[in-house]
Amino acid sequence: MKKQVPLSNWLLKPLRWIRKIRGFRLVYTPLVYTPLMAIVIFTAVMGVILGTLQLQEKNQQEAALFRELVFAKQRIQLRFNSNADSLLAISRELAASNDEMKVRANALQQAETLLGDEHEIRKLFWLNKNNEVQWVAQANRNKKDLGLGDGQSAEQINLVKESLRKTINISQATGQPAYSQFVALDDKQVDPIVREKRIIFWQVVPISNGLDNLGVIAALYSTQGILDVIPAELKAQYRFTLMTDNDRVLAISSDRDTPKRAFSNQTSLDIGVLSPNLTLRIDTYPAPTNLTFRMLVGVVLGLSAFVIWSLWSVLKQMQVRQEAEANLKAETNFRNAMEDSTPVGIRGHAMDGRITYVNKAFCEMTGWEEKDLIGLKPPFPFWPEDKKDAQEEQMNLALNPKHYHEMKEGIRGIIVRHDGSPIDTRTFIAPLVNEKGIQNGWVTTVIDITESTKVREKLAASQERFITVLEGLDAAVSVVSIETGALLFANRFYRERFGDDSKGHFDLVGGQMAHHAMQELTEESSDQNPGIPPSALYQESESEEIQLIGDSSKWYEVRRRFIPWVDESLAQLLIATDITARKESDELTRQQEEKMQFTSRLTTMGEMASSLAHELNQPLSAISNYCMGVAKRLQGSTEVDIPRDILPALEKASEQAVRAGTIIQRIRGFVKRSELQRKLCSIADIINDAVGLVEIEANRHRLSIVSSVTENLPEVPVDPVLVLQVLVNLLKNALDSMREAYPSSSRWSAPPVKITADLDTSTFPAMLRIQVSDTGGGISEAVIERMFEPFFSTKAEGMGMGLNICRSIIESHHGRLWAKNQMDAERTKLSGCTFTILLPLESSESRETENERNSQTKPS
Structure with missing residues (x-):
């Protein structure tokens, strides 16, 4: 069944359109309905009245226009029929009489009488069977030609004669009156301003006694004269136009322009059997001003404007309230969008535990629809059957204002989906307080922790496997807290070698002094980068070889680095591998290398022997020379100042001797083998x-x-x-x-x-x-x-x-x-x-x- 649309919706459409234009946000209350409906009803009624009057007036004008058009048509057709009868009478009289002079005089008199009564016929011609003019009847008898007027060119005269000849042929061939095509003539007078273009056509009536063709009566019509048949009072009210069937204008009653929305009508003229197709058109002139109608329209518009202004004032006063309501609606929509988009399920409960609200996420989480959950009281259908009592007791305890603060970490539980599949959840409860500060219910948020529980279980299994690997290593793995120095983790190899404390760890890294140095370094780095451990601390150090002296001397290859522990504190990881066997092998290699080093020193001394011999000869020769010079000087000199000359020479000799001894001592020490x-x-x-x-x-x-x-x-x-x-x-x-x-x-x-x-x-x-x-x-x-x-x-x-x-x-x-x-x-x-x-x-x-x-x- 098609839904019916209330009438108020249709009436409110204009107001909605106004609101879109002006930017108003309206709240549709009865205060707005009343003036709005009044405007709509008043405007509709007045529109109907004015439209009816306008339509009635239009129909009356169109009916009057049609009557006048029909009257003008009848006048023109009657005139053509009367003219046709008169011409036929003249032709019969010319065909029946034998007295040519008498007949010519009578026919000419009838023709002149006809021309005096009818203005549309300009001239009448009697042409014998040889198309020779016998007489011409016209208003101006001074002209004995065709009556085309002065100033006509030979081309136009020939055109008129040719049209007459064709019409005569048609009439003689059919034995009936015939009409010619329209011919346009230009009157070229002295003053070009009064130049007029006339359109004429011929009507030819055959003269026959039944056996022979005795000639024709030719009437020269003027299209402008046809409109003269219409009464002058009609032409004063309307404009008449004579046209052909292809809308060619032949004559027009007046040059006055008609209004754009003027009424018009047209009809065809039937003036004879072989006549051309003529159309008579009628157009109205602007009507006199209708003061009453315009005053009525003005009153309607004024009243409508006043009512709209009144409504506008009401809307302006309601704008503040409307904006507040719009903000409230936007806030409500935002809250609903947030609640619908969040993956966390939300339930609202009354003080007695009854469900008052559920969001979209909770419905998707449980598979239940909102209508099936609203109004339910514990125990709820989405609780497991075997745990309903326990979960109801736990929920009642959480909804107690005295105890809900104790459950800030949430309630761990299980929810059964509508299809029977269970999911792990954690529920958090908070009081729901209204705008007056009074608690009127509870709000619970439900988080699906099924996936996180699976991940936690996988991590636990992975950690167990990792610890199993560490326990199977043939290397000591230990983790010590930098702040407290406590042993945080140790594998089997460490416990077997060093026990369950951190002493073995510190022995491998340099004792308690190393621990204090690490603490100071960490504190300095924390002061420079508060809250962010320096990245350099987490770089793995180069391996060191450490020998522990004790009951059994052991060598260990130690690698250590700083790591963040699970509680975000800084710790040191140490991996020590027993390399005692390798060190023993290295010791044997070292002993062999010492022998090679001794051989190398001997080789080096061999290379230096020639240089040493050359260099030692020089100081020894100098010593010898100085000593010999001193001896000779002492033997042959008796001067008292001899010691002043001898002392520098003796000092130099002593220095050279010391230098030679030093060189020799160094060579002996270098050559000598030692451990x-x-x-x-x-x-x-x-x-x-x-x-x-x-x-x-x-x-x-x-x-x-x-x-x-x-x-x-x-x-x-x-x-x-x-x-x-x-x-x-x-x-x-x-x-x-x-x-x-x-x-x-x-x-x-x-x-x-x-x-x-x-x-x-x-x-x-x-x-x-x-x-x-x-x-x-x-x-x-x-x-x-x-x-x-x-x-x-x-x-x-x-x-x-x-x-x-x-x-x-x-x-x-x-x-x-x-x-x-x-x-x-x-x-x-x-x-x-x-x-x-x-x-x-x-x-x-x-x-x-x-x-x-x-x-x-x-x-x-």
């Missing part, structure tokens, strides 16, 4: 010994060595002989690079080989840094990658063990050795190479001793 014996040494002394050993060869090749040692450097626990061997080897390599880069003639101006010693504070803890730099040709990248490999050498006579032994010596001191090329100022080519040595400031044994000392002093 790795650490002792606290000054790195400046070791560097000076190295420079003294190599400086002889440098001077021989016109090169120089410059040393730079930072003041107040701490003593380091090293084997001085082995470290001296490394520095001598590196200085010799630097001199070889300088010899290849500079020719012999320019070596005195070449930059010196530099050896420096300082502290490297970029590492933690700080380390001693020794650098040997030259300005030679540098080392290619391919050689740098392999230069520390055994038996790899770029020298034809080299064994390829020097740099390998040097790295082994430095690594046996727990240090590092590497090489890096230098670039020139334009960074286009190599300009030398720098070898860098990093040595710890304290040995692992001293660190163990310090740890034991700290553990002994720690209170029980």
